[in-house]
Amino acid sequence: MSQAVRAAVFRPDDGRLDNAVELLESLGATPVPDPMLEIVPTEERPPVADFVVLTSSTGVAILADTGWEPGDAKLCCIGPSTAESARGVGWSVDRVPEEYNSAGMVAALRDEVAGKHVVVARSDHGSATMLDGLREAGAEVTETVLYRLRRPEDSGESAAMAAAGDLEAVLFTSSRTVTGFLEAAAERGVRAEAVAGLDHAVVGAIADGPAETAREAGIVVDIVPEEADFDLLAAEVVEAAPSYRN
Known part of the structure; x- marks a missing residue:
C-alpha cells in the first residue's frame, strides 16, 4: 500500500490551521501542521x-x-x-x-x-x-x-522533513510563510538541504505573490490555482503529489 501524501501546511494556529488539517485528511493526505505565522x-x-x-x-x-x-x-x-x-x-x-x-x-x-x-x-x-x-x-x-x-519559536518541523526528503507536498499561503519556512530551515542549519528536498515534492502557492517569493529563493513552484483559495490549492496539490514521488 502506498504511503499517504505528507503535506506541510503553514497557516496560523487560530482555527485556520485546524481547518486546513481537516481538509487535507479528507483528501487522503497526512498533514504536517507547522505554523509559520502568529497573529x-x-x-x-x-x-x-x-x-x-x-x-x-x-x-x-x-x-x-x-x-x-x-x-x-x-x-x-x-x-x-x-x-x-x-x-x-x-x-x-x-x-x-x-x-x-x-x-x-x-x-x-x-x-x-x-x-x-x-x-x-x-x-x-x-x-x-x-x-x-x-x-x-x-x-x-x-x-x-x-x-x-511573527514566526512561532518552535516552528520548523517541515523544514527538517524537507531536508530529509520526507515531504511529498507543501502549501504556501503567503510570502511570509515562505520566508518563515526558510528562516526555520536556516536556524536548523538545513536551508540548502530543505530547498533541495522540495525539488522532490509538489510545491503549491496560493497566489502569485508567495509563488514569486519562493522562486526568488530557488524553490520550484509547481501549482498556483486560478483562484486564491486554500481548498482549491489543497485539492490540486494533493492530487498532483503522487506523480512527483521518487
Whole structure:
C-alpha cells in the first residue's frame, strides 16, 4: 500500500490551521501542521475616512471583535475571501478588485480617490505598492497596522522533513510563510538541504505573490490555482503529489 501524501501546511494556529488539517485528511493526505505565522493584534483602528481597504479575513475578524464599523466609508476588500468575511459580519462591501493584490486595488480605485482620504488597514508586512499607487492617484493615504506577524519559536518541523526528503507536498499561503519556512530551515542549519528536498515534492502557492517569493529563493513552484483559495490549492496539490514521488 502506498504511503499517504505528507503535506506541510503553514497557516496560523487560530482555527485556520485546524481547518486546513481537516481538509487535507479528507483528501487522503497526512498533514504536517507547522505554523509559520502568529497573529499579534495591535490596538490600532482605522480612523474615519472616505475609503477603507481591508486586505485579509484576519483583519476583518480583528476589527469585528472590537465592534468597529465602516460607517459611511466605502469598504474595499482584496479578494473574495476577505469580502466574504466582511459580509459575514454584516458589512457591505463596495469594491473587490478584479486582480486580488495591491496593484489590482490601485487600479480599481485610481479614478475615484483624488482628494479623498483612504485608509489601508492590514498587517505590518504590507508592501508600499498600494500606498504609493493611491497617493499617485491623488488620495490622502493612512496606513493602519491591525496586527503584527511573527514566526512561532518552535516552528520548523517541515523544514527538517524537507531536508530529509520526507515531504511529498507543501502549501504556501503567503510570502511570509515562505520566508518563515526558510528562516526555520536556516536556524536548523538545513536551508540548502530543505530547498533541495522540495525539488522532490509538489510545491503549491496560493497566489502569485508567495509563488514569486519562493522562486526568488530557488524553490520550484509547481501549482498556483486560478483562484486564491486554500481548498482549491489543497485539492490540486494533493492530487498532483503522487506523480512527483521518487
